[in-house]
Amino acid sequence: LELTMDELLTYISCPMRYALKYNAKFDPKGIPEQEEFKQALHTCIYYFWCKIMNENSITNGDLNSKWESLWFGKKNISREDIMYDGVNKEVKLGYQGFGYIQSFFNRMQHDPGVPICVAKDFDVPIGDHIIKGTFELIKETKENGRRIIEIVDYKISPSMPDKDRIERDIPLTIQSYAFRKLFQAKEQKLTYYYLNHNDSISAHRMMHDYNRVTYIVNSVAKSIEDNIYFPREIHNYLCRDQCAYKTYCKEWPS
Numbered sequence: 554l555e556l557t558m559d560e561l562l563t564y565i566s567c568p569m570r571y572a573l574k575y576n577a578k579f580d581p582k583g584i585p586e587q588e589e590f591k592q593a594l595h596t597c598i599y600y601f602w603c604k605i606m607n608e609n610s611i612t613n614g615d616l617n618s619k620w621e622s623l624w625f626g627k628k629n630i631s632r633e634d635i636m637y638d639g640v641n642k643e644v645k646l647g648y649q650g651f652g653y654i655q656s657f658f659n660r661m662q663h664d665p666g667v668p669i670c671v672a673k674d675f676d677v678p679i680g681d682h683i684i685k686g687t688f689e690l691i692k693e694t695k696e697n698g699r700r701i702i703e704i705v706d707y708k709i710s711p712s713m714p715d716k717d718r719i720e721r722d723i724p725l726t727i728q729s730y731a732f733r734k735l736f737q738a739k740e741q742k743l744t745y746y747y748l749n750h751n752d753s754i755s756a757h758r759m760m761h762d763y764n765r766v767t768y769i770v771n772s773v774a775k776s777i778e779d780n781i782y783f784p785r786e787i788h789n790y791l792c793r794d795q796c797a798y799k800t801y802c803k804e805w806p807s
């Protein structure tokens with residue numbers, strides 16, 4: 554089976570949601586604004602790294618202009634709205650975005666490291682299947698005077714996760730495995746960078762992590778092949794607050 558990272562993680566979070574999203578192909582109306590905001594921020598961060606990779610420099614003005622066009626320009630928000638309409642939700646989010654990319658720029662500008670690839674898709678065999686994902690950023694950087702390879706993934710989340718969770722995180726394990734397999738090299742650090750906290754948390758991977766993820770991929774793929782789709786425990790906040798498919802889910806009270 555070929556599975557995207559999103560398919561794999563959707564099945565793990567709720568097999569019923571996987572069936573609604575990928576088998577029945579239900580399409581909840583529009584992209585939620587927060588999702589649009591995250592995508593625009595990611596595009597802005599990729600722009601930063603592409604400029605560093607191709608031109609070896611970027612100014613604060615470049616990055617601000619990019620954010621302005623990605624958010625305010627795309628939503629047709631005028632300069633007057635930006636200046637005077639502080640209560641509009643889209644304007645507020647736009648300001649928040651300015652704050653995040655400003656903090657990111659301040660932190661990165663003096664020693665960003667050397668990007669090796671930005672927003673690069675990969676296909677990697679894991680177990681009996683192929684997993685498709687994306688490296689947001691792989692870069693060479695310095696730590697204690699030593700050159701290291703770091704894989705970085707950007708996030709926006711209300712709170713920072715604890716270190717234990719990052720040590721077992723499936724997407725990071727898959728990225729580590731894919732990097733080693735495809736680049737025939739070993740990364741020294743895997744990092745989640747939380748744009749809204751301007752803070753990061755890093756982890757490492759070992760053989761037992763790959764064994765665990767291989768077992769998970771094989772089990773999920775087998776369940777999909779056998780058409781096993783069960784709901785998660787209902788009335789859970791993951792149903793109530795985080796499932797865009799609940800209106801299509803027969804488990805969810807109408």
Ligand code: SF4
Nearest residue numbers: 567784785792796802
């Ligand atoms: S409402 Fe809950 S059980 Fe139903 S698809 Fe969404 S997450 Fe799964």
